[in-house]
Amino acid sequence: MQIAISIDDTDNLESRGTGALASLLAEEIELRRWGRSHYVTRHQLLVHPDIPYTSHNSAMCFTADIVPEYLQSIIDYAAGFLDRESATGSDPGLCVVPIDRLERCADLIHFGHRAKEVVLSKEDAYALASRSGIHLSEHGGTGQGVIGALAGAGLRLSGNDGRLKGCLPVAARNGCVSVAELRAHDDVDEVRSIDGIELSGDEQVRLGDKVKTVLLEGKAVLLIEPLAGAADGVAWQTCSKQRLKRF
C-alpha cells in the first residue's frame, strides 16, 4: 500500500530542519524493511501574523510503498521519533495518509490549497482527518503543527506544489549536459522549459551550482530556461533558486 507521511513545525532557530527529520524517517522505513520511501517535498504554507512559525512555515512530506501490516508500526515509530527529536519550543504535528484507502482525496487537496491562503484551525484539521481515515497527532507544544502536516500531505497528493528536498548530483562536462542525459537521471521524471518550449534530447544545458527539481503533475520536473548570450551550442541553463522560489 502507499502512504504519505507529512510533518510540520518540528524545529527552532538552532535545531535541524523539519526536512532533515523527514529524511531520517524515510530512511528508517527502508532500514527496517517496512517499505520503500520516495523523495521528500517541501510545501510553502501561508505566512500570517496569526500563525506561529519559526521562520518560514513550510511542511515536509514523502510517500512510501509499504507492507500493509506495518502501517501501525510506522505510525508508532514516527510519533515516537517526533516526540524524541523535535526541538524545544516547537509544536510538532504528524500526518500519515493511507492513500489507497483515502475516500475523499479531493477534500485533503482542497485543505492543502486553503492552508496557503487562509488561517485554518486545529479543529478544521482534526475534523477532516477523522472523516477521511487519516492519522493526525500532536507531539509537543501547542500541537499547531497538525494543520501544516495535514496541509503538506494534501499538497503532495495534489502533485502540483513544492520543491524536492536536496539537490541532484549530475556529472557534467565543462558544467554542461544534454537534455537527454538529464532525462535519464534516476531522480528526474521530466525536463521542461519554464516557458513551455519543446526540448529535443540533444539540447545542451549549463548546470547551476545546485540543480533542483519541483513537483508538477505528480512528477519530479527539472525546469530549465534560455541561457542569455548562449555560446558553444549551449542554449539552456537550469533555473536559479530565485526562479524556483515560487514553487
Next chain:
Amino acid sequence: MESFPFYLDSTGQRQFAGGQDDWRSAAQVADQCLEFLQDVDEELVADEPRSCYNCRLRRWTARSFTCMGDGFF
C-alpha cells in the same frame, strides 16, 4: 537600496524595506551582518549564499521578512 534597509513596523519588529525580491540589497545587508546564519538547504531561495533571504534569522511575512537578529544594527 540607498536608505536604511529596515524599518520598525507597528508591532516594533524590524521589517526589511526591500520586500521579497530585492536580491541585491538582501545580499549587501547580509554581507555586513555579524549574525548571519545560513538556513537549512531546503529553505534557501537566493542564489547568493550570503543573503538575508537565506538567513535563518529572517522570518517571512506576507510582503517581506522581519529580522530576528541584531547583527546589522
